[in-house]
Amino acid sequence: MAAPTPRALRRGEISFKLDERTAHSSLDLFKKDTSVIYRIVGIDPTKVPQNIERFTDWAVVLGDTAVSSGRHYWEVTVKRSHQFRIGVADLDISREGCIGVDNHSWVFAYAHRMWSAMLANKTTPISNIGHPERVGVLLDYDSKKLSLVDVSKLELIHSIPAEFQGPVVPAFALWDGELLTHSGLDVPKKLSGN
Structure with a gap:
């Protein structure tokens, strides 16, 4: 039986939760699946339901809402994290890779006290x-x-040009601390002309 696909969104604000089915075993979701925390030991992979949607090698989780048009805005609160990535990924991104290392994801990465934009394993400070x-x-x-x-x-702060191949979903990778997502937000008026 195939896993259900994320719900599609065409116009207006994006409201999403983190999709437990995609979460790597080192990530715990909480606050009604709007937040993620990294666990050093993680969950025993044998106790995590196995499915084709789950990331197997990297601490990645995807949002449950796909976007195929329009302008959408969300925010992320960073708590005690010094290494993470936030952005979007194609629905069919490989579950064996990490976001930012192929041409199926577009992310902003924070590591070693520095920000960078990542696409297809190319990093721009x-x-x-x-x-x-x-x-x-x-x-x-x-x-x-x-x-x-x-x-x-x-x-x-910075923009990444993106050649989207189809619908994309919010994407997050985390190697310490926690991230809290805030969706259901309107695009701020100050950013409307950008």
């Missing part, structure tokens, strides 16, 4: 941003662009 407490992600599917947003100023 991003300057003028420190360790975040909360960041925004603006997905403009129709203009083929993913942007990192400074939530305190509501300004775009």
Whole structure:
């Protein structure tokens, strides 16, 4: 029996939860599946329901809502994490890889106190941003662009051009601490012209 596909979204605000079926065994979901925490030991993989949707080699989890058009915005609160990735991925991204290392995902990565944009294993450093407490992600599917947003100023920090092949879902990778997602948000008016 095939796993159900994420619900599709065409226009307006995106509201999503993290999809337990995709979560690597080292990730625990909580707060009604809107937050994820990294566990060093993780869950015994033999006790995690096995399915073709689950990431097997990397600590990745996907959102449960697919986007195929429009502009969408969500925010992420970072708690005690010094190494993570946030962005979007194709629905059919390989469950053996990590987000940001192929041409099926577009992410912003934070590691070693530095930000970078990642696509197809190419890394572009991003300057003028420190360790975040909360960041925004603006997905403009129709203009083929993913942007990192400074939530305190509501300004775009960096944008990645994206050749989407089909519907994409929010994507997260985490190697310490926790991330809390905030969806169901309107695109801020200050970002409407960007």
